[in-house]
Amino acid sequence: MRVVLSTYGSRGSVEPIAGLAVRLQELGAEARVCAPPDEEFAKRLAEVGVEMVPTGRPVRPLVTTVTPGSAEGLAQRAAELMAAQFDTVAAAAGGCDALVATGPLPATAGARSVAEKLGIRYVHASHQPVSLPSPHRPPPARRGRPLPSDVADNRALWDLDARIATAMFGEMLNTQRAAFGLPPVDNVRDYAFTDQPWLATEPTLAPWQQPADLDVVQTGEWTLPDERPLPAELVAFLEAGTPPVFVGFGSTPVRDPEGIARVAIEAIRAQGRRAVVSRGWAGLALIDDQDDCFVVGEVNHQALFRRTAAVVHHGGAGTTTTATRAGAPQVVVPQGADQPYFAGRVADLGIGTAHDGPAPTVESLSSALKTALAPETHARATAVAGTFRTDGATVAAKLLLDAVS
Numbered sequence: 001m002r003v004v005l006s007t008y009g010s011r012g013s014v015e016p017i018a019g020l021a022v023r024l025q026e027l028g029a030e031a032r033v034c035a036p037p038d039e040e041f042a043k044r045l046a047e048v049g050v051e052m053v054p055t056g057r058p059v060r061p062l063v064t065t066v067t068p069g070s071a072e073g074l075a076q077r078a079a080e081l082m083a084a085q086f087d088t089v090a091a092a093a094g095g096c097d098a099l100v101a102t103g104p105l106p107a108t109a110g111a112r113s114v115a116e117k118l119g120i121r122y123v124h125a126s127h128q129p130v131s132l133p134s135p136h137r138p139p140p141a142r143r144g145r146p147l148p149s150d151v152a153d154n155r156a157l158w159d160l161d162a163r164i165a166t167a168m169f170g171e172m173l174n175t176q177r178a179a180f181g182l183p184p185v186d187n188v189r190d191y192a193f194t195d196q197p198w199l200a201t202e203p204t205l206a207p208w209q210q211p212a213d214l215d216v217v218q219t220g221e222w223t224l225p226d227e228r229p230l231p232a233e234l235v236a237f238l239e240a241g242t243p244p245v246f247v248g249f250g251s252t253p254v255r256d257p258e259g260i261a262r263v264a265i266e267a268i269r270a271q272g273r274r275a276v277v278s279r280g281w282a283g284l285a286l287i288d289d290q291d292d293c294f295v296v297g298e299v300n301h302q303a304l305f306r307r308t309a310a311v312v313h314h315g316g317a318g319t320t321t322t323a324t325r326a327g328a329p330q331v332v333v334p335q336g337a338d339q340p341y342f343a344g345r346v347a348d349l350g351i352g353t354a355h356d357g358p359a360p361t362v363e364s365l366s367s368a369l370k371t372a373l374a375p376e377t378h379a380r381a382t383a384v385a386g387t388f389r390t391d392g393a394t395v396a397a398k399l400l401l402d403a404v405s
Contacts, residue, residue, distance in 0.1 A: 220392025
């Protein structure tokens with residue numbers, strides 16, 4: 001059996017797909033991943049023995065140059081991303097038995113069209129429940145298309161979201177489909193999602209609520225075990241004192257990286273703690289040369305988080321899952337997208353705090369850290385970590401193999 005996996009996004013999107021590809025290969029299938037051509041993704045996939053097909057433009061320059069929340073240039077980027085599905089992904093999927101797609105709607109709608117043309121199994125997967133239509137929550141607003149504030153009925157808002165999505169992407173999708181010899185679709189979102197999407201999240205952290213209109217299959221988180229050793233200099237820092245507080249915002253841009261680094265370090269020091277600062281795509285840096293802080297680049301978060309007193313982060317699905325699995329108390333400072341949802345889940349589970357707003361002050365972050373560093377929060381974080389499953393990628397791989405066979 002041969003499977004092509006298509007994704008477009010940051011590390012939180014690529015790593016789970018890589019985890020599924022590894023499990024598919026362990027079960028005897030051939031798997032290749034279509035992913036952005038960023039060097040760090042190519043390196044990571046090569047490390048775990050997964051073939052990568054570079055697809056679309058690199059993600060990092062797009063993320064770091066676009067104003068957060070801005071719709072400027074969105075139509076062009078969406079058209080390019082969709083075209084890459086009909087071109088690069090279609091070529092990679094030739095001779096395959098199934099196509100699994102995740103990522104932005106232009107990518108997944110294009111990917112399903114490719115699967116339709118080739119007559120192969122298609123699965124839409126999401127790494128968070130926020131974007132899947134549910135009567136229990138409103139849809140996230142699409143860039144440049146705010147939802148009306150005077151409508152409270154969630155189903156009505158999801159219906160409106162479907163119309164907005166088709167207005168934004170319908171013409172470009174149907175133009176590509178016509179060139180492929182395929183008929184037009186009249187609901188881009190629901191076409192891409194299908195009636196039975198997969199939700200690749202840990203049920204304890206991000207459950208799918210019933211009843212719902214979609215027949216969602218929750219497989220569990222697609223974990224890619226990270227066996228990379230921590231850098232020797234980082235290990236020496238960790239062993240030189242008490243467990244530090246980690247602070248990092250992953251691939252999420254922040255408006256004032258210098259200011260947020262200063263606030264974080266001062267708040268951590270106010271608790272008598274040391275700090276490990278992750279540069280991330282925001283380019284966080286140390287604020288002085290004191291020896292109680294250490295800066296890192298790309299490192300093994302699975303190993304590092306187990307050795308921290310707490311993790312201050314943006315609330316991305318990947319980082320939140322990794323920190324929760326490690327049993328690390330968290331302070332989530334959400335910047336947008338699905339991050340407020342994960343911040344709320346951390347608070348609801350009692351494994352940390354959700355900061356109110358994207359721009360903390362020393363006082364607000366110090367207050368949040370006091371809660372996160374409390375013994376009862378640590379105990380709760382340890383207990384919740386013990387409930388996490390580790391077989392989500394294996395479950396998904398077996399489901400796919402069974403469905404195709």
